[in-house]
Amino acid sequence: MGAVIEVDSVDVVAGDATLLAPVSVSTRRGEALVVRGRNGSGKSTLLRVLAGSRAPSHGTVRIGGEAVTERDRGFRRRVAAMIGLPPLAPDLTVRDHVTLVATTWWDDPRAATRRAEEVLAELGLSASGSRFPHELSSGQMQLLALAMVLARPFEVLILDEPEQRLDPGHVASVVRALRARRDGGATLVVATHSPVLAEALADRTLQLDAAA
Secondary structure, eight states, rough: EEEEEEEEEEEEEEEEEEEOOOOOOOOETEEEEEEETTTSSSSHHHHHHHHHHHHSSEEEETTTTTEOHHHHHHHHHHHEOHHHHHHOOTTTTTHHHHHHHHHHHOHHHHHHHHHHHHHHHTOGGGTTOOOOOOOGGHHHHHHHHHHHHSSSSOEEEEOOTTTTTTTHHHHHHHHHHHHHHHTTTOOEEEHHHHOHHHHHOOOOEOOTTTTO
């Protein structure tokens, strides 16, 4: 089976600063690539390149055999990303946010609502569904951001430190959710500082310290 993600000699340079040293890696369908490295080693920059929000200075990136093009709807449907917290509407509840995302991507409104409820339950957010963003803890905000990504369809899932601000029990829930997507055939790229998440999820590991 061919590679879903192909990164060939990619780097990112801004003026005199190297944000991402040259890196090459590939990942197949149904695999999880875990990206490790100290702060500043380029993990988030690499994820932004994969998600199409940052162009590489050199090298090439292909996902599904095609160039990364964020403005292409086909690319956006294949690739979902959580890099930082998304913008939230203060007058929408947790359930509203997740259902809105699901409805954007699923044609059947009933299927979208069902999908939203499943993801809320999976991440332990059902009881917080009627809360507004300002009523959430930092960990619940992180789970909401993840729920908004998981509520939509994707073939490739890109996540930057999904374990941030989460206690061990919620990290375990996130691990189960991500393993289910991987085992269902999605390709995952996850940057993390968590040894627990890395050990539970990684089929391949990319260590950026040596390249930075």
